[in-house]
Amino acid sequence: MKPFRILRRYLASLKLLCALYAASVVVEIGYVVAFPLSLKFLVDTAFIPKDVQAFLFILGLLLIGGLLNVAAGAGGDYTLAKLSGRMLQTLRTELFEHVQKQSVDFYTRYRTGEITTRFNSDLLSIEQVVGATFPLGLKQGFTAVAGLCLLFTLEWRLALALLLGSSLLFVGPKLLRKPAEAANLAVKEAEGHFANTIDEMLKGHKTIKALRLQQAMLDRARGQILSLYSFGLRRSFMNSLLERVPMTSLMALNAIMIGFGGYLIFQDKLSIGGYIAFFTLFMSVSQAVFHLSILIPYFIESSVSFERVQHMLEDAPTVVEADLPAPMPPLAHTIAMDNVTFGYTEDHPVLKGLSLSIPAGSFAAFVGPSGSGKSTALQLLLRFYDPDEGRITYDGLDVKQISERSLREQVGIVFQDTFLFNASIKQNLQLSDPLAAEEDWVAACKAAHLHETIRRWPEGYDTPIIQEGGSLSGGQRQRLSIARTLLRKPSILLLDEVTSALDFATEADINRAIAQWKGGSTIISVTHRLASIIDADLIFVFQDGNIAESGTHGQLLERKGLYREMWEKQYGFRVPVSESQA
Numbered sequence: 343m344k345p346f347r348i349l350r351r352y353l354a355s356l357k358l359l360c361a362l363y364a365a366s367v368v369v370e371i372g373y374v375v376a377f378p379l380s381l382k383f384l385v386d387t388a389f390i391p392k393d394v395q396a397f398l399f400i401l402g403l404l405l406i407g408g409l410l411n412v413a414a415g416a417g418g419d420y421t422l423a424k425l426s427g428r429m430l431q432t433l434r435t436e437l438f439e440h441v442q443k444q445s446v447d448f449y450t451r452y453r454t455g456e457i458t459t460r461f462n463s464d465l466l467s468i469e470q471v472v473g474a475t476f477p478l479g480l481k482q483g484f485t486a487v488a489g490l491c492l493l494f495t496l497e498w499r500l501a502l503a504l505l506l507g508s509s510l511l512f513v514g515p516k517l518l519r520k521p522a523e524a525a526n527l528a529v530k531e532a533e534g535h536f537a538n539t540i541d542e543m544l545k546g547h548k549t550i551k552a553l554r555l556q557q558a559m560l561d562r563a564r565g566q567i568l569s570l571y572s573f574g575l576r577r578s579f580m581n582s583l584l585e586r587v588p589m590t591s592l593m594a595l596n597a598i599m600i601g602f603g604g605y606l607i608f609q610d611k612l613s614i615g616g617y618i619a620f621f622t623l624f625m626s627v628s629q630a631v632f633h634l635s636i637l638i639p640y641f642i643e644s645s646v647s648f649e650r651v652q653h654m655l656e657d658a659p660t661v662v663e664a665d666l667p668a669p670m671p672p673l674a675h676t677i678a679m680d681n682v683t684f685g686y687t688e689d690h691p692v693l694k695g696l697s698l699s700i701p702a703g704s705f706a707a708f709v710g711p712s713g714s715g716k717s718t719a720l721q722l723l724l725r726f727y728d729p730d731e732g733r734i735t736y737d738g739l740d741v742k743q744i745s746e747r748s749l750r751e752q753v754g755i756v757f758q759d760t761f762l763f764n765a766s767i768k769q770n771l772q773l774s775d776p777l778a779a780e781e782d783w784v785a786a787c788k789a790a791h792l793h794e795t796i797r798r799w800p801e802g803y804d805t806p807i808i809q810e811g812g813s814l815s816g817g818q819r820q821r822l823s824i825a826r827t828l829l830r831k832p833s834i835l836l837l838d839e840v841t842s843a844l845d846f847a848t849e850a851d852i853n854r855a856i857a858q859w860k861g862g863s864t865i866i867s868v869t870h871r872l873a874s875i876i877d878a879d880l881i882f883v884f885q886d887g888n889i890a891e892s893g894t895h896g897q898l899l900e901r902k903g904l905y906r907e908m909w910e911k912q913y914g915f916r917v918p919v920s921e922s923q924a
């Protein structure tokens with residue numbers, strides 16, 4: 343089956359364990375099938391002629407076989423646990439790595455809940471199928487086939503009659519498979535939606551309280567829980583139907599067994615021992631087939647999970663590294679965007695043929711109305727996305743040719759929305775640069791004007807951060823995020839609205855710090871606070887995905903264009919002709 347491609351791929355790398363498990367299964371199946379056969383000899387050659395020697399011989403063989411069977415079973419269980427554990431370990435790691443190396447657009451295509459259900463619900467189904475359902479199915483399948491072959495050697499007419507009758511067993515599952523798959527998929531999707539709501543409820547708890555959205559959230563959750571209930575009901579019903587239909591077919595087979603078997607005995611075409619052996623073996627075969635039919639719903643459920651995980655694994659990153667990526671030399675001349683056109687969706691370009699050039703070591707600023715494309719331009723400089731047209735170059739080297747590692751080493755960014763890990767302040771800093779010594783992170787915190795604050799806390803740099811930074815003030819979070827970036831000593835520093843969450847005093851501190859970094863690093867700052875970029879070497883005024891004007895603060899004020907208008911709105915005042923008010 344197509345969804346089980348992943349299973350094949352992972353099992354191929356665990357050949358030795360597979361071979362050991364297969365050997366244990368052969369022994370177990372051999373015993374299950376041979377045991378009923380021994381009844382024929384016990385009855386016909388030992389019990390009826392009362393031959394004690396033959397009886398003891400068969401008993402001895404059965405004992406040895408039984409011990410072997412127990413040993414093979416225990417060994418098989420251990421091998422299986424190891425096999426499934428290793429496979430799941432690899433699959434989990436691969437999925438994690440795969441999600442992590444995705445380009446930024448991936449995280450907008452999938453919502454958090456959809457991704458997390460792949461890791462929990464779907465991987466649990468896969469674990470269940472690999473560790474239990476699949477091996478059990480394999481064992482029962484082989485038992486059924488081997489038993490059936492033996493039934494043919496015991497009495498081919500009866501075996502043929504049963505084989506024809508057993509085709510009934512497969513009609514039901516065939517008809518029910520598609521609707522059962524659809525029901526399983528619906529449940530998985532509903533789980534994803536509900537997981538999303540829980541995620542939003544936890545992350546947005548303050549907004550929910552402040553906007554009094556509890557009832558709306560509860561209504562949404564209720565709807566999703568109701569869907570989970572109704573889809574779950576459908577899935578359970580389909581699954582139980584899948585189990586029940588083959589059970590009914592088995593009753594028909596029993597009738598054939600008794601009716602036609604009795605007829606053969608009356609006709610002297612089958613011995614009593616042969617019939618007992620046939621009947622016992624038939625019971626083993628039908629039990630195996632019954633177990634197989636019980637497993638079908640689990641196979642269907644896991645095939646949906648396999649497909650969902652496979653689908654995610656096939657989702658290739660949109661931004662890929664060049665085959666032979668070049669290391670990025672320290673910036674010596676310019677960062678340039680050359681006729682760049684880009685849109686998050688095909689039909690809506692956000693940047694429209696934008697060109698700009700920023701000299702190395704300068705302090706540049708991107709300003710402009712909301713939605714004009716400033717943050718998007720910054721993200722393209724970081725190569726979070728690739729332009730649809732045009733080029734982005736560092737000293738003439740196309741960013742697509744630069745290795746991701748060296749780009750990230752040289753270009754640091756501080757976002758408007760800071761994300762901090764649930765660890766101590768020190769650990770958050772160390773994550774950024776594991777080799778940094780204490781004096782390095784203290785220096786970075788001093789440069790971000792945070793050191794004095796941390797020093798006053800009882801636990802200092804060991805203060806734990808909880809709720810992804812929710813335990814710190816907006817300004818502290820932002821300054822810690824700045825320190826974390828500075829610790830890596832990037833030669834190009836991108837700042838995306840870093841002072842927007844800060845009070846004026848802290849903003850002034852940060853702006854002073856930025857002024858100190860000037861000259862050392864090339865700084866590009868996206869901001870709405872024009873006062874913070876008065877000293878910028880170059881200001882680019884964005885408007886509708888392009889540069890409306892550029893220059894220094896003084897030059898732009900003189901131009902009396904969009905920048906002047908923005909400046910006057912923020913800091914200027916107008917005196918109307920009447921001079922009665924300002």
Ligand SMILES: Nc1ncnc2c1ncn2[C@@H]1O[C@H](COP(=O)(O)OP(=O)(O)OP(=O)(O)O)[C@@H](O)[C@H]1O
Pocket residue numbers: 450686687692710711712713714715716717718719884
């Ligand atoms: N991930 C995204 N997917 C789709 N559209 C996006 C995405 N990010 C931004 N946009 C859209 O692209 C346009 C430009 O957004 P961008 O954030 O670059 O503007 P901006 O000038 O930085 O705005 P602001 O000053 O408000 O931060 C907006 O219309 C925005 O809705």
